[in-house]
Ligand SMILES: Nc1nc2c(ncn2[C@@H]2O[C@H](COP(=O)(O)OP(=O)(O)OP(=O)(O)O)[C@@H](O)[C@H]2O)c(=O)[nH]1
Ligand SMILES: *[C@@H]1O[C@H](CO)[C@@H](O)[C@H](O)[C@H]1NC(C)=O
Ligand SMILES: *[C@@H]1O[C@H](CO)[C@@H](O)[C@H](O)[C@H]1NC(C)=O
């Protein structure tokens with residue numbers, strides 16, 4: 001008999017002390033109710049709000065085999081946080097999501113079922129297909145997000161509708177191979193990852209999700225991020 005599937009969730013955190021307990025509660029609930037084996041790897045980058053202390057409390061509350069802490073000494077960025085977390089992953093599947101509720105755990109059963117049904121390598125949550133959508137954003141942010149996707153899609157042509165989203169499920173072996181090839185460090189990491197995965201011939205399925213704005217904390221999207229993003233798309237286009 002094949003060994004039971006296990007799902008590793010990598011949660012990068014920076015100033016998420018208010019969101020973390022709820023997201024972990026929901027994840028435990030979702031996996032346990034569906035009789036799925038799981039672990040959550042929290043990669044906190046020395047958040048000044050004390051996120052790590054909250055994560056330590058969570059580890060005591062849940063079985064420590066379910067909550068792994070892999071903190072780093074400073075804010076080293078999202079891309080490397082995923083790489084760092086992945087090193088400790090013991091599941092055969094890895095889920096990457098934000099810890100601020102933009103990615104709701106309630107979509108996981110559908111994403112897992114999609115993988116199980118299609119046997120694909122990656123399931124990506126998409127805001128731009130089926131019942132997907134975005135909530136809590138003002139028009140500017142919606143336009144920026146749509147525009148970002150449109151630019152990336154036009155330039156890179158990966159054939160995946162939500163390229164900049166980062167709520168995804170991967171076969172661990174696939175994620176390891178694709179991450180090994182990925183050079184971006186910041187916001188373009190997810191986009192490069194997906195573009196490369198498609199280029200490497202991996203099979204991607206999509207699952208509609210609705211995306212809500214972060215519940216607690218400040219949004220950091222500004223003009224600087226947009227410029228960085230455009231530079232990222234351009235350099236990807238030259239590289240891949
Ligand atoms: N470990 C780590 N986590 C980070 C870092 N930057 C962001 N995060 C976390 O990564 C996830 C996504 O980051 P967000 O800041 O929410 O990015 P965003 O959704 O584009 O922007 P917001 O509008 O602020 O929500 C969240 O769980 C953050 O706490 C970082 O440098 N290191
Ligand atoms: C995890 O979820 C299950 C199912 O909902 C629940 O019975 C259990 O008490 C939860 N664990 C904790 C520590 O809350
Ligand atoms: C995957 O599908 C098989 C066959 O339908 C089923 O027995 C199994 O429980 C499913 N696993 C998950 C994780 O959904």
Ligand SMILES: [Mg+2]
Pocket residue numbers: 098100102214
């Ligand atoms: Mg967010």
